[in-house]
Amino acid sequence: xxxxxxxxxxxxxxxxxxxxxxxxxxxxxxxxxxxxxxxxxxxxxxxxxxxxxxxxxxxxxxxxxxxxxxxxxxxxxxxxxxxxxxxxxxxxxxxxxxxxxxxxxxxxxxxxxxxxxxxxxxxxxxxxxxxxxxxxxxxxxxxxxxxxxxxxxxxxxxxxxxxxxxxxxxxxxxxxxxxxxxxxxxxxxxxxxxxxxxxxxxxxxxxxxxxxxxxxxxxxxxxxxxxxxxxxxxxxxxxxxxxxxxxxxxxxxxxxxxxxxxxxxxxxxxxxxxxxxxxxxx
Ligand code: ZN
Numbered sequence: 632x633x634x635x636x637x638x639x640x641x642x643x644x645x646x647x648x649x650x651x652x653x654x655x656x657x658x659x660x661x662x663x664x665x666x667x668x669x670x671x672x673x674x675x676x677x678x679x680x681x682x683x684x685x686x687x688x689x690x691x692x693x694x695x696x697x698x699x700x701x702x703x704x705x706x707x708x709x710x711x712x713x714x715x716x717x718x719x720x721x722x723x724x725x726x727x728x729x730x731x732x733x734x735x736x737x738x739x740x741x742x743x744x745x746x747x748x749x750x751x752x753x754x755x756x757x758x759x760x761x762x763x764x765x766x767x768x769x770x771x772x773x774x775x776x777x778x779x780x781x782x783x784x785x786x787x788x789x790x791x792x793x794x795x796x797x798x799x800x801x802x803x804x805x806x807x808x809x810x811x812x813x814x815x816x817x818x819x820x821x822x823x824x825x826x827x828x829x830x831x832x833x834x835x836x837x838x839x840x841x842x843x844x845x846x847x848x849x850x851x852x853x854x855x856x857x858x859x860x861x862x863x864x865x866x867x868x869x870x871x872x873x874x875x876x877x878x879x880x881x882x883x884x885x886x887x888x889x890x891x892x893x894x895x896x897x898x899x900x901x902x903x904x905x906x907x908x909x910x911x912x913x
Contacts (some may be wrong), residue, residue: 632679634667634780636697636814641667643678644816648688655686667699668868671763671779677751677817677892697740699782699817700761702746705869706733707859708757710801712849712874719882722847724849729859731801733786733811733872741814746913748807751790752889755839755875756833756897759784759813759851766865772854775826782818783831783899785907787811790881790888808913813870815903823901827851828898831899832876835889843876849876854884 633644640662642649653661654769660667660674667674677683710729717724718820739745766777786805793804805811832842845851850858852873859865880887887893891911896906 632747632780632814634664634678634819635699635814636664636769637691637695639663639697642691643683645688649691650683650686650688653776655683658739662702664699665868668701668761668763668779671867675763688754691693692744693815696742696815698738698813699877700813700870701868702740703868704866705737705863706716706735706738706749706804706872707869708733708801708872709850709874711853713843713847713876714849715877716875716879716882719877719879728850728855730859731805732805734802737806737808737811738859739806739809739812739907741812743812743906744908745787745809745812745908746807746910747889747891748776748912749789749791750888750890752836752909753788753790753880754784754833754840754889754895755788755879756831756843757784757786757872757875758829758845758852758899759901760856760871761817762865762867762869762871765867766856766860769857769860771853771857774856774860775820777856778820778852779867780819780824781826781829781907782813782817783815784811784813784872785833785895785905786875787907809907811872812905814905829899829901831897831902833895833897835895836893839911840880841876841878843875843878847876848874
């Protein structure tokens with residue numbers, strides 16, 4: 632199943648187009664995504680059933696898709712979770728999970744315009760997991776069952792603020808408006824050939840900058856969920872940015888940052904692509 636959002640309403644995305652969830656379910660689910668994540672297993676069963684699969688799909692404009700998240704209670708992001716990225720940042724790979732947040736106001740849709748507040752904004756393509764079932768002290772083996780699905784994300788990062796102070800300022804420097812695009816849709820795990828080995832990457836104006844595979848995560852998605860859930864309760868609809876591979880602009884010599892007028896395209900096998908148009912500061 633591919634679950635997206637158009638004009639605030641949940642839609643199932645099929646080869647034939649978009650199916651409005653609220654209409655097709657006679658009001659049982661939707662239109663908002665929060666209620667769907669709260670009743671994820673019930674919804675997933677409905678989406679596989681005849682009422683949903685037999686519903687008429689309508690053409691839609693892919694550029695109009697919004698982020699497939701509702702109002703997440705928590706957004707987590709993981710740092711230094713690929714060894715080659717830690718090395719390019721001049722740091723040791725994470726031995727303990729490195730966790731920060733991206734504030735909810737930074738969430739953007741899969742096709743979006745992102746104003747650059749400074750000349751030192753960097754890309755970080757990541758695979759994003761969205762929680763479907765509450766998770767508290769779950770084991771690694773139980774963790775995938777708590778995931779509704781995956782999407783592509785960018786953990787856009789303003790490096791000057793991030794690195795300026797005595798300690799890194801991850802959360803704020805990575806939460807400017809538009810700095811957390813997610814999409815194009817939530818894709819359920821059964822749609823993926825291998826949920827533990829997803830190829831992904833990003834390109835600036837057609838030039839590949841990052842290419843990675845989630846099989847190289849230092850903390851796998853189930854390990855992240857298990858580890859987080861030892862401390863906090865994960866709620867349906869919560870969002871986890873799982874870490875970026877090497878190839879960010881900060882790690883280059885000389886360093887390279889995003890410029891107004893450029894287009895950043897982030898893609899992943901089986902998940903699609905998202906597109907960020909960088910613009911002048913607002
Ligand atoms: Zn990141």
